[in-house]
Amino acid sequence: xxxxxxxxxxxxxxxxxxxxxxxxxxxxxxxxxxxxxxxxxxxxxxxxxxxxxxxxxxxxxxxxxxxxxxxxxxxxxxxxxxxxxxxxxxxxxxxxxxxxxxxxxxxxxxxxxxxxxxxxxxxxxxxxxxxxxxxxxxxxxxxxxxxxxxxxxxxxxxxxxxxxxxxxxxxxxxxxxxxxxxxxxxxxxxxxxxxxxxxxxxxxxxxxxxxxxxxxxxxxxxxxxxxxxxxxxxxxxxxxxxxxxxxxxxxxxxxxxxxxxxxxxxxxxxxxxxxxxxxxxxxxxxxxxxxxxxxxxxxxxxxxxxxxxxxxxxxxxxxxxxxxxxxxxxxxxxxxxxxxxxxxxxxxxxxxxxxxxxxxxxxxxxxxxxxxxxxxxxxxxxxxxxxxxxxxxxxxxxxxxxxxxxxxxxxxxxxxxxxxxxxxxxxxxxxxxxxxxxxxxxxxxxxxxxxxxxxxxxxxxxxxxxxxxxxxxxxxxxxxxxxxxxxxxxxxxxxxxxxxxxxxxxxxxxxxxxxxxxxxxxxxxxxxxxxxxxxxxxxxxxxxxxxxxxxxxxxxxxxxxxxxxxxxxxxxxxxxxxxxxxxxxxxxxxxxxxxxxxxxxxxxxxxxxxxxxxxxxxxxxxxxxxxxxxxxxxxxxxxxxxxxxxxxxxxxxxxxxxxxxxxxxxxxxxxxxxxxxxxxxxxxxxxxxxxxxxxxxxxxxxxxxxxxxxxxxxxxxxxxxxxxxxxxxxxxxxxxxxxxxxxxxxxxxxxxxxxxxxxxxxxxxxxxxxxxxxxxxxxxxxxxxxxxxxxxxxxxxxxxxxxxxxxxxxxxxxxxxxxxxxxxxxxxxxxxxxxxxxxxxxxxxxxxxxxxxxxxxxxxxxxxxxxxxxxxxxxxxxxxxx
Ligand code: 0A1
Ligand code: ZN
Numbered sequence: 001x002x003x004x005x006x007x008x009x010x011x012x013x014x015x016x017x018x019x020x021x022x023x024x025x026x027x028x029x030x031x032x033x034x035x036x037x038x039x040x041x042x043x044x045x046x047x048x049x050x051x052x053x054x055x056x057x058x059x060x061x062x063x064x065x066x067x068x069x070x071x072x073x074x075x076x077x078x079x080x081x082x083x084x085x086x087x088x089x090x091x092x093x094x095x096x097x098x099x100x101x102x103x104x105x106x107x108x109x110x111x112x113x114x115x116x117x118x119x120x121x122x123x124x125x126x127x128x129x130x131x132x133x134x135x136x137x138x139x140x141x142x143x144x145x146x147x148x149x150x151x152x153x154x155x156x157x158x159x160x161x162x163x164x165x166x167x168x169x170x171x172x173x174x175x176x177x178x179x180x181x182x183x184x185x186x187x188x189x190x191x192x193x194x195x196x197x198x199x200x201x202x203x204x205x206x207x208x209x210x211x212x213x214x215x216x217x218x219x220x221x222x223x224x225x226x227x228x229x230x231x232x233x234x235x236x237x238x239x240x241x242x243x244x245x246x247x248x249x250x251x252x253x254x255x256x257x258x259x260x261x262x263x264x265x266x267x268x269x270x271x272x273x274x275x276x277x278x279x280x281x282x283x284x285x286x287x288x289x290x291x292x293x294x295x296x297x298x299x300x301x302x303x304x305x306x307x308x309x310x311x312x313x314x315x316x317x318x319x320x321x322x323x324x325x326x327x328x329x330x331x332x333x334x335x336x337x338x339x340x341x342x343x344x345x346x347x348x349x350x351x352x353x354x355x356x357x358x359x360x361x362x363x364x365x366x367x368x369x370x371x372x373x374x375x376x377x378x379x380x381x382x383x384x385x386x387x388x389x390x391x392x393x394x395x396x397x398x399x400x401x402x403x404x405x406x407x408x409x410x411x412x413x414x415x416x417x418x419x420x421x422x423x424x425x426x427x428x429x430x431x432x433x434x435x436x437x438x439x440x441x442x443x444x445x446x447x448x449x450x451x452x453x454x455x456x457x458x459x460x461x462x463x464x465x466x467x468x469x470x471x472x473x474x475x476x477x478x479x480x481x482x483x484x485x486x487x488x489x490x491x492x493x494x495x496x497x498x499x500x501x502x503x504x505x506x507x508x509x510x511x512x513x514x515x516x517x518x519x520x521x522x523x524x525x526x527x528x529x530x531x532x533x534x535x536x537x538x539x540x541x542x543x544x545x546x547x548x549x550x551x552x553x554x555x556x557x558x559x560x561x562x563x564x565x566x567x568x569x570x571x572x573x574x575x576x577x578x579x580x581x582x583x584x585x586x587x588x589x590x591x592x593x594x595x596x597x598x599x600x601x602x603x604x605x606x607x608x609x610x611x612x613x614x615x616x617x618x619x620x621x622x623x624x625x626x627x628x629x630x631x632x633x634x635x636x637x638x639x640x641x642x643x644x645x646x647x648x649x650x651x652x653x654x655x656x657x658x659x660x661x662x663x664x665x666x667x668x669x670x671x672x673x674x675x676x677x678x679x680x681x682x683x684x685x686x687x688x689x690x691x692x693x694x695x696x697x698x699x700x701x702x703x704x705x706x707x708x709x710x711x712x713x714x715x716x717x718x719x720x721x722x723x724x725x726x727x728x729x730x731x732x733x734x735x736x737x738x739x740x741x742x743x744x745x746x747x748x749x750x751x752x753x754x755x756x757x758x759x760x761x762x763x764x765x766x767x768x769x770x771x772x773x774x775x776x777x778x779x780x781x782x783x784x785x786x787x788x789x790x791x792x793x794x795x796x797x798x799x800x801x802x803x804x805x806x807x808x809x810x811x812x813x814x815x816x817x818x819x820x821x822x823x824x825x826x827x828x829x830x831x832x833x834x835x836x837x838x839x840x841x842x843x844x845x846x847x848x849x850x851x852x853x854x855x856x857x858x859x860x861x862x863x864x865x866x867x868x869x870x871x872x873x874x875x876x877x878x879x880x881x882x
Contacts, residue, residue, distance in 0.1 A: 006871035010376045011318040017136055018051035019043040019094065021143040026133070030151035030195050032105035032115050036064075039133040041143065043094040054094070056085040057127070058134035060112070064099035066134075085134045100133050107131075108789060108830045116261035117220065119196025120156070121274060125267060126317055126380045129188035139187040139314045140423040149195060150177045156195040158218070162186070162270045164252060182270055184250065187313055187423065192269030194218070194257045201227040205235060208242040213249050217280065218257040226281035229292060229683070230256060233299035240300070240334050245412055247307045256280065256299070260756060263791055263833045264384065266298050268305035275302070278757055278792060284681040284722040286755050289688035291723075296338065301331040312416065315423045317380045321372045321448075322426045324384075325392020329400075332393060339685040343621040346546075346572030347689070350627050353547045353573070356394065358635055360386040361552075364453045365639065366843040367879045369480040373426050373448040378875035381833045387451070394550040395447045399433045401492045401520060401548050402444075410436040443490040443524060451480040454489050456523065458555040462538040468510075469497065469535040471543075474527040475551075481879070491523040494548035497532065497539035502568025508533045517570070518545055540564055545571040557581065563610045566628075576628050579614065582607055583656070584632045588640060590652035595645055601655045608663040615667050622675055623689030626696045631656060634806050644847045650770075650807035654703070661703040668697040672712075681722040688724075695728035702732035710738035717744050727761055734769040749785075759785050760796035767800035773808050774815045777801045788827055791834050798823050802841040809841075810848070814855030817842070821859040824873060825866050832870030839863065839876040857881070 022042050029036040043054065063080070066073040068087065079086040087096075107114040112131025113122050122128070130137040146166075149159040153176045159168070163182030170176050200218040207213055215234055217227040234256065241247040251271045258280035266275040279298035282291055308330060309323035332352055336345040363369060363386055370383065372392050377383050400408040411433035419428060426448050434441040454477045461470045473493060477486035496518045497505040504517035510531040512519070521530050540561050544553045557565075557578075565578035586607055593599045614620065614628045634653055638644040661668065675694040677687045698716065702709045713736065717729035730748055733741045745766070752758035766772055766780060780786065780797055788794050802809050802820055809816040820841060827835035845856035863869070864877045 006378050006874060008376050008378050009380075011316070011374065014316050014318075015051070016046055016049055017055075017138065017141050018046055018049040019054050019136065019141075020046055021136060021141050023146070024143045025146045025148075027148040028150065028193065030120055030149065030156060032120075033103055035102045035104055035113060035120075037100045037102060037133050039098045039100075039135070041096050041098075041135070043096060045090065045092050052088060052090050054087045054089050054096075055136065056087070056098075056134040057083055057130040057137045058085055058100070059083045059127075059130050060107075061131065061134065062101035063134070064101055065097070066099075067097040069095050070097075083130070098134050102132065109833070110261055110263050110791070110831060111833070113193070114261070116259050118155070119194070119198065119220075119259070120151075121194055121257070121259050121261075122192050122269075123263065123267060123274065124191050124269070125189040126320075126384075127189075129191055132191075135188055137188050138316065139189060140316065142185040142187050142313070142421075142423060144185050145180075145182045145191060147180045147182075147193065148177060149180070149193060150175055151195050155197070158194070158196060158198045160192075160194040160218070160255060160257065160272055162190070162192055162272050184270060184311070185421065186270050186310060190268070190270045190310055190313075192267070192272045192274055194272065194274065197221065198257065199224055200255075201231055203231060203235070205238065207238070207248050209248055211248075211252075213238075213251065214253045216253070216255045218255060219277075219280065220258075220260075223258070223277075223281055226283050226286065229282045229287075229295055230275075230280045230299055233296040234303060236296070236338060237300040237303040237334060240337060241304060241307070241330075244333070244337070245307075245330075245409065247416075249306065250311070254303075256302075260792070261790055263831070266302050268302045268309055270306070270310050273302045275299075276792065278760075281757060282683075284683075286723055286752070286758050287683075288722075288724040288727060289683050289691055292683035293335065293688070297331050297335050300334040301327055304330040304334070307416070311421065312419045313423045315425050317377070317383070318374055319425050320380075320383060321388045321392035321395070322424065322429055324389050325372065325394075325396050326429070328389050328393035329396040332397075341621070341685075343572060343624055344685050346576075347621065347623045347627055349546060349573055350576050352390070352393075356386070356390050356550060357639075358633055360390045360550075361453050362635065362639055362844060363387055364391070364451060364480070365478065367481060367846075367882065368840065368843060368876065369451045371449050371451045371483075375449075375482075378878075379832075379836070379870075379872045381872055382836055382875055391550055398444075398447070398492055398549060399441075401494065402441075402522070403433065403437050403439065407437045407439075408433070441490070443488070446487055446489050450477065450486050450489070451483055452477045452486065454486075454491065454549075454551040456491065456493065456544075456549075456551045456553045458541070458543055458553065460541055460555075462535070464538070467533065467535050469532040469539060470529050471495065471521070471532075471541065472527065472529045473521065473523045475523060476526070481882070488524060488526050489549075491549045491551060493521045493523055493543065493553075494518055494545035495521055495530075496542040496545055496569070496571060496574075497535065498542060498565070498568060499539060500537060502564065504570050505535065505539055520548065542569050542571055542574045544574070544577075546573045547577075559585070559606060563606065566610050567613060572624060576624070579610065579628050580632055582610065584637060584640065586656060587632060587637050587649070587652050590655060591637065591641070591645065591648045594648040594651045594655075601652070603656060603659045605663065608660055611660065612664055612667055615664065615671060621686075621689055622693035623685065625671075626689065626692040629693075629696055629700075638806070638844075638847070641847075643849055644844070645849060646806040646810040647812075654770075657700060658703045661700040665701065665704070668700050672697040672701070691724050691728075695725065698728060698732055702736055705736050705738075710736060710740070714738065714740050714744065717748075723758070723761075727765065731765050731769075734765055735771075753785070756790075756792070760792050763793065763796040764800040764804075767797050768804040770805070770807070772801065772805060773811065774801075774819045777819065788823075789830055791831065794827065794834060794838075799838060799841075802838065810852060812851070814852070814859070817855050817859035821862045824863050824877075825869075828866070828870050828873045829868075832872040835870065836872035836876050839873050839880075843880055845880065 025040045027038040104113045105115045111128040147161040159178035161180035166179045168178040198218045200216040202216040256273045258277045262276040308326045336348045414436040415432035457474045459472045562578045562582040569575045634649045675690040713729045713732040720726035
């Protein structure tokens, strides 16, 4: 065996810890280059364990001293190897003192304690606490924490940690201190501290029980004009959880802190959420409508974790989706409820399903495919995936679809009644749902254990004599790594039937007394037939309404059926879906043609006529019309092909957009004019929907790349009073041959140079512009504002290019892949988590033509063979090549 192969951790190997940690007291002397951490923990033997060793983990630490029950431990009294500290002992009670020394200013991994712009921050999920001290750093070990922070008064006027502020004062030597205590026991991954020059917006609110709570949003000085939306979102989240789930904030103080260097979106540390600035800072000048929506969602997400994740946490990291899938579901529902209208809910649902299809379906079909509850991993950081989060949320949503809203609430209540204060498993959640509703959910477990996107093929038979309509559903699931054969899933398939006027029929499902317009069929066998009675004419079926399960549903619709559903389905999701199916059909056909040399692309007017009706239907919300006029992405089309040809897909999609722009030009101009939002900017759903439709119209018109289109975009760019309109217009210009394009880009940079989040947009928009090739990206990397060290900046340029500009990234000479390999290797030395994310860009290499495949394989091998590669990146490229 090669010794440099990092070990795989298996779920089946779980063993409870030999000791529980009951209390933790920590003292930090904060210095960027040498922070001293003194930790005292009291431990109690786990009576059920036979293990005669206490195991602690530590990484990149300088160990100063260990004391066991007050006595210094000599190096012979313990074993320290590969980040594992073993102390042989069977004592009932132990007090352990550990002193460590850290170098936060050298920490570019952004895990553990690090410095960002002169301030201190921590990130401990999943295994970052072990970069602060040696500790049984595993989520099933829960303790209460008392934290003393000491630091320079001028440099670090603000000292924050979890829970309540107990005491603060001067130390006399230019330093001061703050003592924090968190009354709730928590796993180490929820520990946090923040220290530095920060300012806050605060508000006191009354909770449902009448108790008062202090809410704070902390940012760097100069950003206080960008915190109101995060504060509003926090208050709305608190209210929503009280109303919808009867869950109240359990602390007297709840803080959000924004940091510019952060690996992910945000982190739910108990009482002290730490956020990427991207998900906190907003005002009309710098943030788009989409940013406003994301901030609301992420603030909600982290807040909701306080119950789903913190009060009830995960037994081990294989159970990650227990908290993440559930919390994403909760934030999706929150955002939908905040819009309030049925049509707004549908648009939110469509948005969420788009993310699932764009990112999770490819993951589930690729080399990193894993079940919602994985069986093994090498590096847990690699499993913060769209499968754990978004597919996990779909799995939770299916409980609600099967049990109803009230049934789901009963299940949630029972879950908290049983497990508050515990570290549990996905199976415990399923058991609560099952027991609270008296429903057998045994087979439902397969959603947790089997990877891959199930395929459901529907066929129908209408019997005009007996007036019956039979729907046969047949399920299968493709093989995924380590899982060749799959057993049938328990799939809720929501169905409606449309009569020839386009109205919903009243459904009489054989064997069921209830009459409804939508029925949830429960597909449990490999194949099942469901018969509807009293069906007066042959209907058009509306299948998988509201996307009731994360599957690929196939049915042999005619083009006419799809146009009919687009115009009439009462289920807004399926109205949208019908349009997408129709457009995907055209795009696939055009792509096939584009691959033949000398072939001429043509389009039929049927699709544009259907889209014209949708575009001009004033009864539909602008937000819905926008989403309906958006063609399936290049990635979504690629996933439907046996062999991906990125250039042909791009050509086809561009051709279709241009022909739609020609056919519907007058309609788009009309929509552009009709959807102006005069007056003060507001990010509310109705105004945002109008702006979205207006800017969609602009983007189509801009496909024509003529003088009139240039003037339109330029005028909007110059006159915009908000970032949504400004960036939409700049994007249109960046993709055009407009004479003012370079000047507009330069002006934008000049205007927003001081706003890092806007500079990110500036990089990203250029990275994704269709004329941007590898050489242009390399040139942008030379820009003084570019840095690989800041994850947002690296993502804005490099990730945007590799993932968001497929036709250039997959250039036939392989230059995109060589660039990718270089960047993965460079990033890996700085920040393994970010590098491993970028490493995922070549996941689907086996789906490309042989000439591209071999170049991708070579790039993957080049990364795999790099000396000193992190286990994060090693796992990803290793699995890709396997
Ligand atoms: N639990 C967080 C996500 C998160 C995970 C790991 C991190 O480490 C870099 C940071 C954040 C959430 O779901 O929001
Ligand atoms: Zn989360």
